Amino acid sequence: MPAGNVAVIKVNNQQKSVMDLNENTKFDVIINNTVTNTVVVEDGFAYVINASCPDKLCQKHKKINKTGESIVCLPNKVVVSIEGSKNTDEIDGVAK
Amino acid sequence: MKKLLSIFVIFALCFSLSSCSDAKLNKFSKSSTDLFDTYCVITAYDSSQNSFDKKYNTVLSLMEKYYKLFDIYHSYDGVVNLKDVNDTAAKSPVKVSDEIIDLLLYGKNAYDLSHKKVNIAMGSVLSLWHEKREEGKELPDMRELKKRSAHTDINDIVIDEKEKTVYFSDSKISLDVGAIAKGYVCEKIAEYITENKLWSSALISLGGNIKTVGTKENKQNESFHVAVENPFSQDYLATLNVSSGDSVVTSGDYQRYYEVDSKRYCHIINPETLMPSKFVSSVSVISKNSDYADVISTALFNMSIDDGLHFVNSTDGLEAVWISTDGQVTYSKNFKEYLK
Numbered sequence: 001m002p003a004g005n006v007a008v009i010k011v012n013n014q015q016k017s018v019m020d021l022n023e024n025t026k027f028d029v030i031i032n033n034t035v036t037n038t039v040v041v042e043d044g045f046a047y048v049i050n051a052s053c054p055d056k057l058c059q060k061h062k063k064i065n066k067t068g069e070s071i072v073c074l075p076n077k078v079v080v081s082i083e084g085s086k087n088t089d090e091i092d093g094v095a096k
Numbered sequence: 097m098k099k100l101l102s103i104f105v106i107f108a109l110c111f112s113l114s115s116c117s118d119a120k121l122n123k124f125s126k127s128s129t130d131l132f133d134t135y136c137v138i139t140a141y142d143s144s145q146n147s148f149d150k151k152y153n154t155v156l157s158l159m160e161k162y163y164k165l166f167d168i169y170h171s172y173d174g175v176v177n178l179k180d181v182n183d184t185a186a187k188s189p190v191k192v193s194d195e196i197i198d199l200l201l202y203g204k205n206a207y208d209l210s211h212k213k214v215n216i217a218m219g220s221v222l223s224l225w226h227e228k229r230e231e232g233k234e235l236p237d238m239r240e241l242k243k244r245s246a247h248t249d250i251n252d253i254v255i256d257e258k259e260k261t262v263y264f265s266d267s268k269i270s271l272d273v274g275a276i277a278k279g280y281v282c283e284k285i286a287e288y289i290t291e292n293k294l295w296s297s298a299l300i301s302l303g304g305n306i307k308t309v310g311t312k313e314n315k316q317n318e319s320f321h322v323a324v325e326n327p328f329s330q331d332y333l334a335t336l337n338v339s340s341g342d343s344v345v346t347s348g349d350y351q352r353y354y355e356v357d358s359k360r361y362c363h364i365i366n367p368e369t370l371m372p373s374k375f376v377s378s379v380s381v382i383s384k385n386s387d388y389a390d391v392i393s394t395a396l397f398n399m400s401i402d403d404g405l406h407f408v409n410s411t412d413g414l415e416a417v418w419i420s421t422d423g424q425v426t427y428s429k430n431f432k433e434y435l436k
Contacts, residue, residue, distance in 0.1 A: 070135070072129065090321060093137070093299050095380050096346050096348065
């Protein structure tokens with residue numbers, strides 16, 4: 001587990017990837033041999049590009065970096081959430 | 097001496113056992129993307145992942161039960177739900193569960209609490225909007241909306257508490273509990289957690305409808321930190337200290353909407369205009385009860401900020417923050433006491 005925060009990617013509650021927020025990377029979520037969402041880590045933030053869902057809410061969601069934040073793609077059951085040890089800015093819930 | 101020793105052993109055992117149950121608690125959370133057409137998260141302080149998971153599964157079953165009962169789109173084997181009520185209650189009274197009776201009575205109450213701005217009998221109007229939003233191409237026809245709005249009188253939903261039946265005295269009326277169900281279920285889950293002593297510290301989030309149980313069980317016993325989204329900014333509008341049963345509910349135009357000719361039409365429909373509300377971009381409410389907060393956030397979304405401010409400032413135990421359609425922020429009288 002990296003020292004700082006990470007973005008954990010789950011599909012239908014199954015963990016698919018853990019991305020270190022200190023490393024600029026990309027992860028393709030693949031469901032039934034198709035890329036459904038692409039998660040990008042850039043300059044300490046995670047966000048979603050290229051979503052296959054009709055509403056694209058996850059793609060429009062703001063970038064996240066604080067423990068407890070998440071981006072959700074309901075149609076694909078994809079959840080990107082920030083976990084980790086840097087808890088100074090920890091958030092327990094987001095009212096939206 | 098032996099006796100003394102055994103007493104000592106018993107004491108030592110008791111002590112070690114009790115200190116065991118006071119072991120350090122950690123924060124766990126689990127989520128579902130399958131219920132209430134939204135993202136549901138349960139967060140709680142527990143001694144181990146295993147212990148948390150077991151309790152979470154009982155909470156999840158309860159959420160599933162409510163989800164099926166209050167669903168207006170699907171039928172389920174062995175369950176009489178609101179879809180069945182919508183399909184058949186105009187023909188003859190439908191026998192339903194206590195949970196449905198309780199929700200519908202609350203829905204009737206919500207109509208009064210919200211000054212007629214939240215109406216669960218608006219199903220016929222909302223279903224047309226729902227259909228058009230799913231198709232994503234065009235707006236509903238206003239003549240059709242008006243025709244349907246003639247069948248939204250909440251008094252035509254007839255509830256017999258003794259017989260536990262629901263009857264529609266207007267054959268074209270239908271129920272849509274979208275504006276009250278999540279807040280209601282949040283409150284029921286909190287009651288379940290408290291009554292069954294699952295956790296003394298928990299946070300329930302049903303698609304951003306938030307309800308707290310206790311405070312965080314960390315060293316400082318802090319309040320939970322609940323961020324309020326600002327659709328105009330990458331930063332949150334505020335982070336709130338919320339605890340001891342308080343709830344936060346937001347109604348906004350930026351989460352669920354569709355676009356026609358690049359104009360945005362949100363999912364909250366004003367009962368007066370039959371069109372999406374355009375008074376504010378978002379309004380967040382803090383109150384003890386999440387069922388009440390849910391109703392009031394929708395009601396405030398359907399009125400001007402001035403009217404809403406007057407309503408909130410003259411109601412005990414209610415605070416709110418509004419973000420106008422051009423991004424201006426307005427706080428109620430004591431809202432700032434919750435700011436972190």
